[in-house]
Amino acid sequence: MPQTIAFTKGHGTGNDFVIVPDEDGLLALADDQVAALCDRRFGIGADGILRVVRSRAIPEGADAAAAGAEWFMDYRNADGSPAEMCGNGIRVYLRYLLDSGLATLADTETILIGTRNGPLPMTHSDLGFEVDLGHFRIEPDEPLVRAKGLPVARPGLGVDVGNPHVVVALPSHDELEGLDLTYAPQLAPEPPRGANVEFVVPADPLVRDGVGMIRMRVFERGVGETLSCGTGVAAAALAVRHWAGAAAPDRWRVEVPGGVLGVRMVDGHVLLSGPATLVFSGEVALA
Known part of the structure; x- marks a missing residue:
């Protein structure tokens, strides 16, 4: 039985x-x-x-x-x-x-x-x-990411928030929506443990009332595209904050296909809410 x-x-x-x-x-x-x-x-x-x-x-x-x-x-x-x-x-x-x-x-x-x-x-x-996801780490390497629907390979930023992520910035919402994530993105070099791959588009303006705003889609290792990925949301916010420089805010709102999540950076830790x-x-x- x-x-x-x-x-x-x-x-x-x-x-x-x-x-x-x-x-x-x-x-x-x-x-x-x-x-x-x-x-x-x-x-x-x-x-x-x-x-x-x-x-x-x-x-x-x-x-x-x-x-x-x-x-x-x-x-x-x-x-x-x-x-x-x-x-x-x-x-x-x-x-x-x-x-x-x-x-x-x-x-x-x-x-x-x-x-x-x-x-x-x-x-x-x-x-x-x-x-509280704890300490995060911005990786020094920038693997090239190829995905179906991207016209050319794009550099990604490695972000570790307890599990590995590679975040790719895209210039437009049209390019984000045109991705075909029924196919796994290809990373070169491939991280030893694999990685979730996040594709992000900053809002315009990027910061509203002291809060950073971005949109994101994600391909999760071992799963495929999902409507949301919590650690991926944190990694995406950390990556855009890193790219934006010292004046970037410590509070973020991230829109994913399944809704909206919040991210905060406090004393070297990253916190996720939703x-x-x-x-x-x-x-x-x-x-």
């Missing part, structure tokens, strides 16, 4: 996830099982899996447990591969914890959530929830 598991479907600005409760770490999902759950025609359909597990229950959660994070977000891409972090996923994860009664978070409180990029603090925000929605729950037989 196939094993039947409970699940909840949720999304953050259209970046969607299958949430699987496994509090004591007893469920071992193979890559092909993750891919089957995420399949949009034959499964539930999602950009990835969020396994809800106590930090002490799995080896990857040891550091998080020691830091006081009761819960660990075991995030897997739609192809089954593990990822260091997911900025939209962690907000959906927290929404699930709160709505299911597994955790509480008062308006003025902070909660730690364990990830493969370490335990990350989260709070309420005006957009929903805000997560909504999180739970859609439905059910049971499913594992492949």
Whole structure:
């Protein structure tokens, strides 16, 4: 008999996830099982899996447990591969914890959530929830990026926010909308761990009332194009801020196909804020 598991479907600005409760770490999902759950025609359909597990229950959660994070977000891409972090996923994860009664978070409180990029603090925000993604790094190399719909290869800026990104600036909204991201962009050289690739267009004017404004589309490694990518939004804002120079603001609004997210830079950290929605729950037989 196939094993039947409970699940909840949720999304953050259209970046969607299958949430699987496994509090004591007893469920071992193979890559092909993750891919089957995420399949949009034959499964539930999602950009990835969020396994809800106590930090002490799995080896990857040891550091998080020691830091006081009761819960660990075991995030897997739609192809089954593990990822260091997911900025939209962690907000959906927290929404699930709160709505299911597994955790509480008062308006003025902070909660730690364990990830493969370490335990990350989260709070309420005006957009929903805000997560401190920690320190970021602007990479020295500028790989060339080729994508279907781009007339010529463009240089990209490497940005590490716990997972790797390459951000490409485009001159117009027409060029952004003309990209065909059903094909994976090609990077030369290819980063060792691969990378999410963000294509951005600055608003005109770039800064309004002290807030930077950009539009973005993203191709996520192990997934494809998604309606939103939280860490990609942070990387895109950091890249445009880097290009804009010393006078650039520390607060940004980033428009993605699935909505709008906020980014702040504080004391060398980058913080991401946005909504999180739970859609439905059910049971499913594992492949």
